[in-house]
Amino acid sequence: MKVNVLSPFFSGETARPDDFIGGVERHVEEIAKSMAEQGHDITIITSGTKDSTEVQGKLRVQRFERKRILFRTPFFDWKKGIETEADIVHVHGTYPFLSDKSADICNKMRIPSVLTYHFDGYMPGLIGSSASWAYYRTLGTKMAEHTRIIATSQGYVDNSKFLSRIPKEKIEIIPNGFDLSVFNPQGDDSAALKELGLEPGYVLFIGRLVPYKGVKYLIQAMKDDERELVIVGTGPLEKELKEMGKGTFLGRVEDEYLAPLYRNAQATVLPSIYKSEAFGITLVESMACGTPVIGSDLPGVRDVAAMGGLVAKREDVRDLKKKLEEVKKLDIVPKQLHDQVADRYSWSTIAQQTLNLYKDLLNSG
Secondary structure, three states, X not given: OEEEEEOOOOOOOOOOOOOOOOHHHHHHHHHHHHHHHOOOEEEEEEEEOOOEEEEEOOEEEEEEEOOEEEOOEEEOOHHHHOOOOOOEEEEEEOOOOOOOHHHHHHHXXXXXXXXXXXXXXXXXXXXXXXXXXXXXXXXXXXXHHOOEEEEOOHHHHHHOOOHHHOXXXXXXXXXXXXXOOOXXXXXXXXXXXXXXXXXXXXXXXXXXXXXXXXXXXXXXXXOOOOOOEEEEOOOOOHHHHHOOOXXXXXXXOOHHHHHHHHHOEEEEEEOOOOOOOOOOHHHHHHHHOOOOEEEEOOOOHHHHHOOOEEEXXXXXXXXXXXXXXXXXHOOOOHHHHHHHHHHHHEHHHHHHHHHHHHHHHHXXX
């Protein structure tokens, strides 16, 4: 199949330094790589510093110059990248003027389109919440016109202000995943820990340092905790969070350090506070490495966290502190936890489920 994948951000040599590379982008990359390895023709359409084309292994990445960003939505001429001979266009969102307008463009070109709905769009503050409210009542309704919509969990479908209004027969549940060859309980991590300056037994957070991740609540909950809090990631709140006086901030680390970081943590915590967090890939990766997790009581996130850890009330420092104590007493067998998540969340499984959806759409005409 010839598949065009529309993703606002994507890693690579010609990506912009300020690109938002996180869980959604990893999802896009891993599925696209898996499909390309199976012989499918995959082109990533994304934004960058300038119009360019690059090859990443068996992937073709077509970038278009990003003019500006508004409410975390990049503006770039993605329409030029959609190929008339494409069998499927797969869009990842939610991003105004992209997740919605792409449905209209594909319908006019008579190309079936799939939208993976990663999260409800939400921005804090009066202006942000007003813009979100207006979007879902106007242009956002266009997202329903995609041929099929993928959600990462049934829990999120039931609680999403958008997905809950979509006919059930139009929605496919396909979760996020992890790389079996990388995230597992085995490994000699002594060299990696030495380079990072860490000792085993810390509490770990990995993610962007942005408001919806709720990192400040984790720092507050661990203020008097004897354990080290290791924070991996960068973002606009980095300076403010450092000033709170708790935590070892590692910034952005190379992928090769992720598995050692997970394996040597006592727990991985995802303290997100908004429904912009719809799944939590870091929770799955941590459990794949045999390490228990604590996730916020958010649709989608709580379903993942409950597999191998605890669920904490969001924005509740006292409850999070309680869960951080309880996680010490969990009876976790690393290999059993790994095998449990591997059955559901390996990227090869997720990619195959997505390919099966493509085939169903093409076979149905």
